[in-house]
Amino acid sequence: MSSEEITHILDTSESMKEVSTRDVKKVPVLRGATVVNLFFEPSTRTRSSFEIAEKRLSADVLNFSLSQSSIVKGETLLDTSRNLVAMGASVIVIRHSMSGAPWVLARELNSSIINAGDGSHEHPSQALLDLFTVREIKGDIRGLKVLIVGDILHSRVAGSNIWGFLKLGAEVRVAGPPTMIPSYVEDFGVKVFYNLDEALDGVDVVMMLRIQRERQEGGMFPSLREYSKFYGLTQERLKLTDGDVLVMHPGPINRGVELSSEVADANQSVILDQVANGIAVRMAMLYVVSTGSLS
Amino acid sequence: MRILIKGGNIVDPSSGVNRRGNILIDDGIIHSYPERTKTIEKDAETRVIDAAGKVVAPGFIDMHTNLGEPGYEHKETMRTGSMAAAAGGFTTVVCMPSTVPVNDNASVTEYILFKARTEAVVNVLPIGAITKGLEGAYIAEIGEMREAGCVGVTDAQYPVMDSRVMRLAMEYTKAFDIPVITDCQDVDLATGGVANEGYISTMLGLKGVPSASEEVMVSRNISLAELAGARLHISHVSTKGAVRLIREAKQRGCNITAEAAPHHFGLTEQAVIGYDTMAKVSPPLRTEADVVALKEGLRDGTIDVIATSHSPHTEDEIKVEFDLAPFGISALETALQVSLQLVRDGVLTLPEMIEKFTVKPAQVLGIPKGSIRVGATADVVIFDEHELVTVDRATFLSKGKNTPFHGAELTGRVLWTIVGGEVVYSV
Amino acid sequence: MCTKTVMGPELIKEAVTRIACEIVARNSQVEDLRIIGVRTRGVHIAERIAVGIKHTAKEKPLIGVVDITLYRDDLRRKSQWPEVKRTNIPFNVDNKTVVLVDDVLYTGRTARAAMEAIMDYGRPDSIQLAVLIDRGLRELPIHADYVGATVDTSAAQTVKVLLEELDGRDEVIVHGE
Numbered sequence: 056m057s058s059e060e061i062t063h064i065l066d067t068s069e070s071m072k073e074v075s076t077r078d079v080k081k082v083p084v085l086r087g088a089t090v091v092n093l094f095f096e097p098s099t100r101t102r103s104s105f106e107i108a109e110k111r112l113s114a115d116v117l118n119f120s121l122s123q124s125s126i127v128k129g130e131t132l133l134d135t136s137r138n139l140v141a142m143g144a145s146v147i148v149i150r151h152s153m154s155g156a157p158w159v160l161a162r163e164l165n166s167s168i169i170n171a172g173d174g175s176h177e178h179p180s181q182a183l184l185d186l187f188t189v190r191e192i193k194g195d196i197r198g199l200k201v202l203i204v205g206d207i208l209h210s211r212v213a214g215s216n217i218w219g220f221l222k223l224g225a226e227v228r229v230a231g232p233p234t235m236i237p238s239y240v241e242d243f244g245v246k247v248f249y250n251l252d253e254a255l256d257g258v259d260v261v262m263m264l265r266i267q268r269e270r271q272e273g274g275m276f277p278s279l280r281e282y283s284k285f286y287g288l289t290q291e292r293l294k295l296t297d298g299d300v301l302v303m304h305p306g307p308i309n310r311g312v313e314l315s316s317e318v319a320d321a322n323q324s325v326i327l328d329q330v331a332n333g334i335a336v337r338m339a340m341l342y343v344v345s346t347g348s349l350s
Numbered sequence: 351m352r353i354l355i356k357g358g359n360i361v362d363p364s365s366g367v368n369r370r371g372n373i374l375i376d377d378g379i380i381h382s383y384p385e386r387t388k389t390i391e392k393d394a395e396t397r398v399i400d401a402a403g404k405v406v407a408p409g410f411i412d413m414h415t416n417l418g419e420p421g422y423e424h425k426e427t428m429r430t431g432s433m434a435a436a437a438g439g440f441t442t443v444v445c446m447p448s449t450v451p452v453n454d455n456a457s458v459t460e461y462i463l464f465k466a467r468t469e470a471v472v473n474v475l476p477i478g479a480i481t482k483g484l485e486g487a488y489i490a491e492i493g494e495m496r497e498a499g500c501v502g503v504t505d506a507q508y509p510v511m512d513s514r515v516m517r518l519a520m521e522y523t524k525a526f527d528i529p530v531i532t533d534c535q536d537v538d539l540a541t542g543g544v545a546n547e548g549y550i551s552t553m554l555g556l557k558g559v560p561s562a563s564e565e566v567m568v569s570r571n572i573s574l575a576e577l578a579g580a581r582l583h584i585s586h587v588s589t590k591g592a593v594r595l596i597r598e599a600k601q602r603g604c605n606i607t608a609e610a611a612p613h614h615f616g617l618t619e620q621a622v623i624g625y626d627t628m629a630k631v632s633p634p635l636r637t638e639a640d641v642v643a644l645k646e647g648l649r650d651g652t653i654d655v656i657a658t659s660h661s662p663h664t665e666d667e668i669k670v671e672f673d674l675a676p677f678g679i680s681a682l683e684t685a686l687q688v689s690l691q692l693v694r695d696g697v698l699t700l701p702e703m704i705e706k707f708t709v710k711p712a713q714v715l716g717i718p719k720g721s722i723r724v725g726a727t728a729d730v731v732i733f734d735e736h737e738l739v740t741v742d743r744a745t746f747l748s749k750g751k752n753t754p755f756h757g758a759e760l761t762g763r764v765l766w767t768i769v770g771g772e773v774v775y776s777v
Numbered sequence: 778m779c780t781k782t783v784m785g786p787e788l789i790k791e792a793v794t795r796i797a798c799e800i801v802a803r804n805s806q807v808e809d810l811r812i813i814g815v816r817t818r819g820v821h822i823a824e825r826i827a828v829g830i831k832h833t834a835k836e837k838p839l840i841g842v843v844d845i846t847l848y849r850d851d852l853r854r855k856s857q858w859p860e861v862k863r864t865n866i867p868f869n870v871d872n873k874t875v876v877l878v879d880d881v882l883y884t885g886r887t888a889r890a891a892m893e894a895i896m897d898y899g900r901p902d903s904i905q906l907a908v909l910i911d912r913g914l915r916e917l918p919i920h921a922d923y924v925g926a927t928v929d930t931s932a933a934q935t936v937k938v939l940l941e942e943l944d945g946r947d948e949v950i951v952h953g954e
Contacts, residue, residue, distance in 0.1 A: 063860075066860075067859075067860070067861045069863060070844065070846075070861040070862060070863045070864070071861065073863055073864055073865070074847070074864075077897055077898055078897065078898060078899055079896075079897035079898075081897070082847035082848060082894075082897070083847070083848055083893070084846070084847040084848070084849070112847075131666070131669070131670055132670060132671060133669055133670070151671065153671040153672065153673040153674070154554055154555035154556050154625075154672065154673070155554060155555075155556070155625030155671065155672040155673075156671045156672075158624060158625040158672075159625070159669065159670065159671060163669065173555070174555050174556075174673070175555040175557075176554060176555025176556075177555065211555060214553075214555055237552040238547070238548075238552075239547075239548050239549040239551075239552045240552060242549045242552075243549075243552075243553075339861075342847075342859065342861065343859060346859040
């Protein structure tokens, strides 16, 4: 996507956000279209957000959730998807634990494909809603200092956000334990910090990533306690920034681990705005892929 | 049946021949290099092949092929694999032991040789397993496999991680005068990896295989080979660091050899962008700097052999998520074309390139092949070194159509392949 | 190919003034009147009509904007950059009289979509339709309550309304045979 295309989706999202303020929170634009949410990974919040977005556009919605194990055994991804197309799905929203899975569909099927998160690759709707939220509050993305904290290596949220914020002209920093920072991330044009206090200096936006407990089992860090001590965002750490910093989190939050409760509930926290904006952004994505040739 | 190959550019690195001339094949043997051909041509029993302007060379030897039998007949059979080999100019292929059942005892070796005798159109030589079941724990019956016809041992894509077991295998194999051939990858360091660890794997969100995972094992295996005094051959070298380690070891007199696969010097990691599962290979396609180092290694002799790592897979197996796709490229039918680029780029001369396909692998394996001297078995390839071809995977004779070179414009075309005096492939 | 001017600045001004008078004449409760322009040109005509109403009734009615993109019935005709502009109706339409304003009334599909959009905001007492040009060729049973001018056209022709605010001049042009 070019920065013009991103901006176009963000502009469309503004119009979509207005729909959610009406008495009747529904427009008929996707009436008669069938959208399938094909989820190979449990993700109640992303799926719900897409589902509400689809319903507000009057699409017929089918949720098709498969367990992790069915990826490896049984029907192939392509066969499953061909079945859905045969049922008349015009848009497939796919969430998959493996990077690049949406590409398999995009190569072989004619339907529109929306990537709702693939492996540790991309999570475009999350990045767009984050961009939308920041743009709505700060006015412009260009020139902002954005810090992303946590497991950069495995995070598709980080992947898409680094790319999106850089594309729209922000300065992007990442911070976290070195085991969770990909070795080549500097080549993307981001600044790497292993010390959170230093990273926070002068930032406009702090995006905290969810820390996954499995990573500790994988030996990426010694304990949640130690992680939280060095990389958790607390009120004291927030004081290192100037007052109007935005605190973001893609959810679900581990209170007391990556964010202290006071920070999660503080004025600077826009976590719930992110959730609300997620619907508008996903409406815009659905609209644009259904009616245009963007993908 | 006699065959007269007339007026070709004969390139035989084993004897240093590199000139225009004629070759007469009689009774499966290189009979002579006749100066005059008129009387021979008059003989109705002699088939005349006009090779004017073409290269005539010893048939190629691929010391790294997966043929699918036994156990993976859906991917490749003796028949299809050997036909693909012939189409690529190979007259001898050496097949890996990673079959089902594993070639870790003489009865499996004999089965493979039986199938090869009855179905293959080129020579097939098996390689046995280093350890039973390729499990890395106990050495296999290497002596009996050697007696049955194995020309080397390897654990293929399951490198022996236990250094003690590897040492024992190297020591034991010395009694049977065959090389220990090894993939070099620290499988713990490479766990879950599907692409070269670097900028592109990070961009694509794919788990990376760091260069260090290869170099750690190259280094270990060189140390063990020096300790054991064994003959070590390193399969498909892919990194700059590995080339350096091998060069240094050779300089201090270590008895090792190494091979490179055409895709590792013909492509970079860029090929996986777009999640092309046909470019998923182990070791992974690396960076431009690695490609430069491989070429330098080929040029200065650090890398002795070009071998294909031919790994055919079905369409169903490759039209899946990148993480789920099998590693490997169907490579027999593009190896020559990709390698000829080295000649055009001035990395190797044509005889040097042919040497790495013929006499060099013959020396590594200790087999009397790779030569077209008078008296040698008539395994010959005739190819056009300049003809432009567009790779079309649909035309492959291999069952595996998985190639990242599909659609590429390459030069070089095999015209005739002769095995033991029989034409097994011609266009 | 021929191009014909069917209205100049004077005629347009007259038409807007007349429509404003007719609206006031028909709707005595000006405080219950809401004017909603259809993007893009209807918005500017709505503004002019509202100003006209203020001249007559001394009170300027509230103005809203409707974008009908999400209500169109031709979604399947794809374009590279499908644009959705914001609908802005900053008032409650319940029990109000809404005058919908557009530049040209043609097939009636835009008016239908706009009515549907407005009804998603509440339940107006009535919706009336004001247009600068009625060019005929209706495909739906819709008629305008207030018309600036009626022009006979064929489907091969296009009608272009140029406005000072957007185009630098006021003019209505018919292109084609």
